[in-house]
Amino acid sequence: MTAWEIFCQGRYLANRTKKLWFLLWLMNALLAAVAALPVFGVLNAELKNSLMAASLADRFSLDFAGEFAFKYWDSLPSALILIAALGMVYVVLTLLTTGGTLAVFSCTERRFTAPVFFKGCGTYFWRFFRLLIVAAIFYGIFVVALNGVLSSLVNKLTRPWTQQRLVLLVSWTRLLVVAFVFIVVNMVFDYAKVRLVIDEGRSAVMAALRSIKFVFRNFKKTLAVFVFCMLLGLLFIVIYNPLEHVLPQHTRRWIIVVFVLQQLFILARTYVRLTFFSSEVLLYESLRPSHAPAQEAPAAVPTTFEAGSSPSSPSASWTPPPGEAPAIDPTI
C-alpha cells in the first residue's frame, strides 16, 4: 500500500469522526474564549463610546494598536501568564484526548463512540504524560540544542564573510535542517503514541526508541505520509488566508461571516491533526513487523472494551464499507 493510499484512507477515517472534530474544536474554542474575555473587556472599555471604534471596525489602526500596547504594557506579563496557563491546561487536555483519539482510530469499528474515546483518554493519559517528558528531552536535544550548535557554527563560519547573500543562504540551510529534524522528532513521537496504543506498551522510553527504529526503517513512507498531511494543512491555509483578506469585515453580518470562517479553519486544522493520527495508525498497522504481538505486558483496560472495538486488536486488513473510500491494497 502506498503512502498516498494510506493518507487517503486516513482522511477517510478522519472524515468519519465528526463528533471528535467537534469535541476537539470545542475544547480549543472554549479555552481561547477564556483568554479572549479580558481582551473583550478592555477593548470594550476603551472603544465602545469612541469614534475610533468606527475606524477600527473598518481597518487596523496603528495609532490605536500603539496606544493600546503603551497603555497596557504593564499588564503584558499577566496576559502572558494567563496564556501560558491556558496552554498548560490545553496540553493536559490534549494528552487526554490523544489517547481517546488513537483508541478510536485503532479500534475495530474505527468510529467515534463515547465509551471507546473516553476509555482511551483515561487509559493512555499517564503513558502519554511520560512520553511527553521523553519528547521534551528529545526536542531539547535534537531541536533546541541542535539549533544552538548550528547557529554558533554558522556564526563562526560566516563571521569574516562580507556578503550577506552567502550568510543568508547558509542561515536558511540551517533553518531547513532544524525544521527537518523537528519533523523527524515529531514523527517519532507520533508513532510512539500510536505504538503505545496499538501494542499496549507501557514504557514511554521503549516506545520512543522503537518508534525511532520504525521511523528510520520506513523513512520514505513515514515521511511521505507526514508530508501529505502537512500539505493538506497548507492547502487549508492557502484557501483561508486570501478569503479572510478579501472579505469585508466592517458590518455586523460580515464580522459574523468571518468569525464562522475562522472557526471553520480551526475545524480544518483539527481535521488535519486527526488525519495525521489516523494515517499514522494505518501506516503503523500496515508496516508493523509481521503483526508481532506486543512484547510488553498488555494493559488491563482493553478487556473492558466493547466487543469488536478493542484497540489492542486492530484489524490490519480493515477496509471501509464498499463505496465509502478509495480501494485498498489487499496486501495490508
Added chain:
Amino acid sequence: MKKTLLMILSVWVGLLSAISLAPAALSQQVVQYQIAARLDPQAKAVVGSETLTWLNPSSDEVRELQFHLYLNAFKNEKSTFMRESGGQLRGDQAEEGKWGYIDVQSIKLDSGYDLKPSMKFLHPDDDNADDQTVMVATLPEPVRPNGTITLKIDFYSKLPRVFARTGYFGNFYMVGQWFPKIGVYESSGMRYATRGQWNCHQFHATSEFYADYGAYHVDLTVPSNYVVGATGVEQGNHPNKDGTTTHTFVQEDVHDFAWTADPTYIRMERLFDASRLTTAAEISDVARLVGRSPEDVSLQNVRMILLIHPEHAAQADRHFRALEYGLKYFGLWYGRYPYPTITVVDPAYKAGGAAGMEYPTLFTAGTGWLPSSPPSGLEEVVIHEFGHQYWYGMVGSNEFEESWLDEGFNTYSTSQVIDTAYGPSSLSIPFMGIPFSWFISSIKYFEDTVNRLETLGSTRRDYIVRNAWEYYDQTSYGVNSYPRTAATLRTLQHLVGDQTFARIMRTYFERWRFKHPTSNDFRAIVNEVAGRDMKWFFDQLVYSSNILDYAVDKVSSERPKLSLGLFDDPSGKRKEVTEDDRKKQEKEAADSKKRNDSLFESEVIVRRLGGVVVPVDVRVVFENGEQFDTTFDGQYRWTRYKFLKPTKIRYAEVDPEHRLLVDVNLANNSRTLETHHRAVVKWTSKFMFWIQNLLMSLMALV
C-alpha cells in the same frame, strides 16, 4: 612705458576680475586644515600629518587650544564612551582586541615651538581621568583677537573594527572623526557662553559632534586598487611608485572631513539636474508658501556620487532616487544645497556600525541584500542622512548639547519628504533576512504615526532639550532627540499653520546656515515669523516632561424630568407633583418625540488629563447634523458644556482636526452617545482566533 603701463593695468584688471569671480566664502572660515594621510591596510591605521590654521574669532586672548581626539573613545573600556555605552551602540558590539585610538606624535607651532610637553587630557563633562578624547595644549603666547595661529600635527590613527560610525571591516574603511580636531572657542554672548571659553566635550555614547566651519585640503594615499570617496570635491589623483595612489579632496565651508575606501566599491555618478527634476509650478508653489521669490527657491545642479557594494548594485536606482528627493525637497523648502557634490556610501555588510551617519557632503546609507519595497529603511536612511547636510552640516548646532536641533529637526524634515515623495510606508518585519511585505499586504502608515507612537513612552523621563549624555538612558536620548521632536514640531506646525511654519523653517535655515544656533534662536524665529509669543509652547512641550492628553469624559442627552415635590405657583396655591405626573409627562414626551419636537438636555464634559495646557478645539455633533464648535483653553482641569435642543448629541470630540500630534491617547478624544461593539467584537474574535491557532500548534507538539 606705455607698454609697461598697459601690462600693469591688464594684470590689475585680471586680478580684480579673479577676485570677483572667486566664490565668496559662505562661512566665517575659522579653521583651515591641510592634511596628508596614508592608509596602512595591514595595520588598519592612518598615518597623518596636518597643518591647522586657526582664527581666533573672539575678542579674547586665547592662551590654550583644545582638541577632540575622538578615536580614543575606542581605546579601552575605561573611556567615557565605553563606560556609557557598555561597548554597544546602535546594535553593534565593540570587539575585544580590535581597539582604536589616536596618538598625537608631534604638535608644534609653525615657528617650531613644541607644544607636546604642555599637552594633557581634559575631561570637562564627567571627571573621568581615564578618558582621553579631549586634549589641551598651552600656548607660549596667546592668540590675539582675530589673530591666527598655525600648528603642525603628526598623528597616528589606529582604526577600530567598525563599531560606532568609524573603523574597518575586511577591506572596508569608513574613516570619520579620525584626526586631531580643534574645538569651538565661544566668545562671551555666543550661544550660552557668559565668558570666552572652549566648547570641547568628551566623546559620549549618545553624543555627536560640534565644530567650526572652514576649509579642508586633504591628500589621501591608499593602495591603488582602492576606490575612495570623501568630503568635498576630488581635485585629482596621482599614482605613486609604491603601488599607492594619492587622491586630493578639497572643500570649503564645512566643519568636518570624512572618507572611505574599499577595493570592492562600485562607483556610480549621476547628475541632479535641477531643471529636469523640479517644475516651474513646483517652484512657484513653494515660493508662495515660503514667501520668497522663485529665483530664491530654484535649485542648482549637484553631482551625485554613489559608492555601492556589488551585492547591492541592483539598488543603485533606489539610492539615487531617494537622494534626488532629498536634494529636491530640502532644497525647495529650506534653501538650495550649495556644494557641487554629494557622496553616498553603502557600508559593507557587517559594518552596520558605520551605516546611517552624516558627514559634510558625504554620508553613509545602509541596506541589505533583500530590501523591502520602497519606501523602506533604505529610502529613509538616504533621505535622513542627506537631511543632515542641512540640520548639522549647514545649520551647525551643537549636537552635544542640543541634539534635538539636528536629529529632531531632521526627523521632522525626513518624515515630510518621505510622505510627500512616496506616500505611506509599509510596515515590514523581516524574518531571516526576507521581508514579509513581499508576501503579505502590510500595514500602511504615515511617518507622523510612527513619530507619535515612538514618543508615547518617552515624555515622562526627560525634557527634549538636554545635554546628550545626561538623558535618563540611551532610549530616552533617542526618543527625545528624534521622534518626540518631530511630533512636537508637527504639532507646532498645526498650531501656527502650514504656511507660517514653512516660513519659520526657511527663515531659521537662512539665518543660521554656517553658524551655530541654539534652541533660543529657533524660538525667537518662531515668535518673529508667527507674530506671537509661543513661549508657552516651548515651556510645556520642549522644556518639560509633561504629557498632553485631552479627553471627552462624558456625553449625555436626556429629556428633562418633571421634578417631584410641592411647588407654589404665583397665586400662592401649592401643588404636588407626583410620580404619576412624571409618568404622564414622560409619555407626552415620548409622543412628542415621534413628532420630533421634544427637547433634550445635553451635557458634554471635556477634561485635561495631562499636564500640558494647550487650547484645544471641541466639536459637538448632534443627531440632526447640527454642529457646535468651541475652544477649551485647558487652564482648569475640565469644562462642561450644556445644551437644550430638540435633538440628541451624536458625539463630542476634542481636537477634531488631529492637530495635537503629541496627544498620548486618541481613543479618549471622542465619545459617542451610542455604544459601538463592532470593532470590539471584530478584534476580540481575531485575538481569539490567534489564540486558537497557537493552541492548535501546541497540539501538534504534544
